Amino acid sequence: MTPPSTWIVRNLWLIPVLPLIAAGCIALLTQKRRAIAASLAIGSMFVSLLLAMCAFSHVLILRAHGAPDLQVFNFHWLQFGTQWLSLGWMLDPLTALMLLMVTFVGLLIFIFSVGYMSHDENFTRFFCFLALFAGAMLGVIIANNLLLLFMCWEVVGLTSYLLIGFWFTNPKAAAAAKKAFIVTRIGDLGFLLGMVWLYAQSGTLLFYDNGRGALEPTSIATTLAHHTIFGLTAATVISLLIFCGAAGKSGQVPLHVWLPDAMEGPTPVSALIHAATMVAAGVFLVARMYPLMSAQISSLATPSLALEVVTWIGAITALFGAFIAVAQFDIKRILAYSTISQLGYMMMGLGAGGVAVGMFHLLTHAFFKALLFLGAGSVIHGCSGEQDIRFMGGLRKRMPVTFATYTAGMLALCGFPLLFSGFWSKDEILFSAHSWSVSHVPFYFGAFAALLTAFYMMRQMFYVFAGSHRAAPHSHEAHEEDASSPSLHHPPASPHESPWVMLVPLVLLAAFAMLLGFLGTPAWPWLQSFLDSEPTTFSFAGFSTPGLMAVMLSSSAIVIAGLTLGWWIYGRKTIGDATTSDPLDHAQPSIFSTLAHAFYVDALYDTTFVRAANVFAEISAWFDRWVWNGIVQAVSYLVIGFGYFDSFLDTYLVNTAFDEGCKGVSRSARILARLQSGRVQLYLRAIAVACIALIVLLLWRAVR
Amino acid sequence: MTLVFLLLAVITILGMGAAMSLRNPVHCVVGLTLGLLGLAALYLQFGAQFVGLTQVLVYVGAVAILIIFAIMMTRSSESAEQQTFSRSWVAGVAIAVAVFAVLGWAVHFGASGLNTQSTAPELPVKQIGDALLHRFVLPLEIIALLLTAALIGAGVLALQDPASETRGQR
């Protein structure tokens, strides 16, 4: 590794620190200083974006010169005994890519929020938390030390709690924030255990450190050599534990339950956190720890056990999310379950195909999901706070820009062939799943999920944009009820297009959603080679990889089938009014309701874990009230008893003794006072007696 | 133990004894005077003529008279009713007897072994005057101061208050 003498690598820490400083400054402002808060946040994010571009270009230059493109900067932090705990940051292609993506998407969402939250009275607090989140997320990306990554990871979790529960006066939002925090915490417990174990095994938490790092070959060999329970190697178990953390943050089954509820937060939050960045942190973590996760004893053709688990869970999640999204009626919830599904895809891609495959989809997903969420935000804003798709409709004509950009995003998500980025990235994943040596089941799961994705997105498009507007029957009360967004105090007017400050980010994201795919086509797999540090050329020969064309054609067919199915059921007849039941519901009510209730997973958790926790809490409360409190009360009664006893002693013994003493003193004083009678002759007599005594004494001595 | 000494001793003891035991204070002063004269005679017999005559001049001539003045001035109308001896006079006498016993013992023990001379020393008055102004000049001056202070003090103390004088006159 070349020594980090370059300016950008030494100052890479500025990228997360600038938004953190902005957050700190904004925290000191009053609520009235909106312009300053917004400009601080957006300005810091913009500077971070410029720095990220510098970093990216630096990596490109290094790549062009053929130099190794992994650069770290480590420094000593804590000393305990003779050992040093070092922290540091690193710059490699993965880091550079993520930095660029997060800063760019983050900047766009910040700008969007200026418009979306303009009516909210807590504007400055919002930007403070947004900047804090951005800083923490960027810290996760550049961290070269697992501990530093964990610390920033936790701050990310904290800020997602703060942002989901931004309108904390709404009990649903507060509960959702708590749920998000606790569920991700469960995953983080595994993460922490894995981290500690890794430290025990390899003696360092730095990832790359001149050969001594935890992800470098010598250390990985050490963890591989160590066998633990069930005959698994330490490497496998550590990887699985760390994957727990990733599963929690990225909403994999079974820790996905917080993601749909997190839609209680403002829409820019959903876009930033639950589409582009925070949920991607889990995928990023797996990508970062890939050397450890893919390590195995013998170079078998099959992947390591950890990656197998990752792939299976990803596949299950992909299908699971897609199923549930079919039966949802809240516009943001459909997108939330869609996010869960796509995250499953990313994990599947990582597990089956490697870092490049998973990260490609993460990159494209960030853009088109952020686009979809912001578009949904625009729709909600335009409908004055309405979020139920049954009460929307006909927005195609009234919000044309939103409609156009939303369509672009939707097609990218479905993976419409050729023009849209989602196609290329999802295809890579399906191809990797198809060529997975362990089993073909994930491929079938992924393919079916693609079908469902196209289907439910078409459903959503028809509900929201087609037909005519179906205003809610008691629209005014509905607005009060949907006061999870108290910012939208518009009178229930007819839907209108959003202001330009909200539309420009949409357009930008739509452009990227379409164009980004061309970075990773088989003809010119630039992104894959960038991440895998291999050279690349442009040639159509890439298309002739065996099986690739078959997968591409079949996935295109699946997408078109799904879209057609959606049109068939929802598009032919316009949806009349809000009260007509969904056609699927009409056809298969039991299945539909199961899907609508998310396979009753939440209910299951409620009856088991939550109830167990409540029971334990009750027991603890009883214990506290009766046992500990009883002991404390007993002690205090004992002390009071002592007090009474003491007072009794004091009154009857001490006081009496003291009084008697005083009386004795005064009695003896009276006796002694007789000496001072003032009678001269008495004095004389006393003197005479004393003289006698003295003389006798002297004479007696002399006589002897 | 010459006869003269015995006689003078008896006179002195009688006088002093009378001074201390008679009821009438004036009688006591007369007895005191007799005792003092006896002592003066003893001094003369010892050869300390100056002291003896000084004794007569000062003690008999001034102190005794002074005491008589004081008796006269403090004579109250119910003088006869006042008892001579205090209530616990036995204790006082007993203490005096004890003192005498101790002193007698001391005399016997201490002074019996001393060399005594028999001839009286020569002491002209001139020698006393010389000593007063040379060797004992400091005590002389101090005594002078003392006497002055006593004079002034006695005068001040004995001065009658104008208030009580007017009361006395009424």
Next chain:
Amino acid sequence: MTPLTNYLLLSAFLFCIGLAGALSRRSAIMVLIGIEIMLNAANLNFIVFWRFGPVPTALTGVMFTIFSIAVAAAEAAVGLSIILAVYRRTRTTDLDSTEATRS
């Protein structure tokens, strides 16, 4: 019994007479007289030692006696004037009565 011891015994006896009177008499003036008697007994003691003591040429005894007489005179004067002053206030010279010693 040498002549010296005789005289000394006489002086001691006189002293004790004076002491007995000073301790037993009721009137303050009587106490003063007793004190004078005691002083005189001490003077006699000095003269006796001067006459019969070891070094006769030193006239310390005589000088001391002269000074003693002077001091006794002064003391008698002051003491009597104190008694007068007290008598004026309390109208009695009785030492046993409580009025005499009232502060």
